[in-house]
Amino acid sequence: MAKKFACKDIGMECAFEARAENEVLLMGQIRDHARTAHAMEQIDETTMAKIRAAIKDE
Numbered sequence: 001m002a003k004k005f006a007c008k009d010i011g012m013e014c015a016f017e018a019r020a021e022n023e024v025l026l027m028g029q030i031r032d033h034a035r036t037a038h039a040m041e042q043i044d045e046t047t048m049a050k051i052r053a054a055i056k057d058e
């Protein structure tokens, strides 16, 4: 099942949305976005937990 994530779902003021075939691919897109758009070289555990909770099946 495809997965999706939107930055705004974790309270970011950001229009970014990602879709991918699975959670592994989706996390890759989210990591790239976090690094380039939010200057997060590493996603901390608190943010990671929010991201996991915000990933939805599509």
Ligand SMILES: [Zn+2]
Pocket: 007, 012, 014, 015, 016, 033, 037, 038
């Ligand atoms: Zn964002």
